[in-house]
Amino acid sequence: MTRIIQITDLHVLQEADARLKGVPVRYFLERVIDHISEHQPDCDAMVITGDHTHDELETSYRYLHQLLTPWRDRLYQVPGNHDDRDVLRTVFADCLQPNEHGFIEFSFAADGWHCLGLDTHHPGEVSGMLTEAQIRRARCTAEESGQPRIAVFCHHPPVPMQSVWMDSIGLSGAEFLADWCHSDPRVQLVCCGHVHHESEHRVGEASVLTTPSTGVQFSPEGDVPNFVADYPGYRVIELTPAGASTRVCRISELSIPEG
Numbered sequence: 001m002t003r004i005i006q007i008t009d010l011h012v013l014q015e016a017d018a019r020l021k022g023v024p025v026r027y028f029l030e031r032v033i034d035h036i037s038e039h040q041p042d043c044d045a046m047v048i049t050g051d052h053t054h055d056e057l058e059t060s061y062r063y064l065h066q067l068l069t070p071w072r073d074r075l076y077q078v079p080g081n082h083d084d085r086d087v088l089r090t091v092f093a094d095c096l097q098p099n100e101h102g103f104i105e106f107s108f109a110a111d112g113w114h115c116l117g118l119d120t121h122h123p124g125e126v127s128g129m130l131t132e133a134q135i136r137r138a139r140c141t142a143e144e145s146g147q148p149r150i151a152v153f154c155h156h157p158p159v160p161m162q163s164v165w166m167d168s169i170g171l172s173g174a175e176f177l178a179d180w181c182h183s184d185p186r187v188q189l190v191c192c193g194h195v196h197h198e199s200e201h202r203v204g205e206a207s208v209l210t211t212p213s214t215g216v217q218f219s220p221e222g223d224v225p226n227f228v229a230d231y232p233g234y235r236v237i238e239l240t241p242a243g244a245s246t247r248v249c250r251i252s253e254l255s256i257p258e259g
């Protein structure tokens with residue numbers, strides 16, 4: 001069994017005590033990391049599905065690099081809209097896999113699964129972008145791996161959230177990933193961030209899951225960005241040759257500011 005921890009939408013700020021929508025983002029993230037260290041010390045991989053920082057400053061990435069020292073030998077990352085690829089590459093040079101196409105993506109094998117990260121960052125935009133060429137290359141590496149099941153990790157979910165405001169910052173090119181899910185039953189898991197809340201959808205044989213932020217939480221309700229008081233969290237993903245099971249853990253001992 002391979003146990004993967006997904007953390008997402010960290011939105012770290014340069015100033016140690018700075019708050020985002022009332023949430024002390026570094027303090028909450030550190031409590032999430034404490035919880036993972038205590039409850040999942042033997043996990044095999046940690047995946048960050050983007051929005052590492054809110055301000056995209058090198059100081060913020062360096063803080064994160066330091067905080068994640070115990071996980072750096074099993075850390076896999078894709079960028080979100082709140083990321084700067086160049087700074088991320090510079091600071092996490094010891095963690096990222098080489099990519100000749102300019103993306104920050106990854107792949108690794110795990111107990112009958114091919115896990116791969118897709119870069120949906122679209123510079124200057126809150127929404128994301130996926131190209132047909134990215135999916136074509138992903139399908140090739142999945143084919144080469146020969147694994148019978150495939151798990152995809154990316155920042156922007158490839159499905160509508162049935163939310164006016166969230167769907168206005170969705171993923172252009174989502175159809176390329178959806179087509180892959182529909183045509184290849186080996187794609188069974190797609191784990192995303194971006195929407196700062198937990199949800200589950202289905203595309204073909206794939207469960208498309210979104211995961212709470214380690215800091216600020218959103219609600220899909222309403223027509224404009226909707227911040228809500230909820231506990232930060234992360235996702236545990238357990239992969240075996242027979243399938244996958246996942247669950248979200250929330251850090252419920254924190255006191256959270258009103259949304």
Ligand SMILES: [Fe+2]
Pocket residue numbers: 009011051080082194195196
């Ligand atoms: Fe985010």
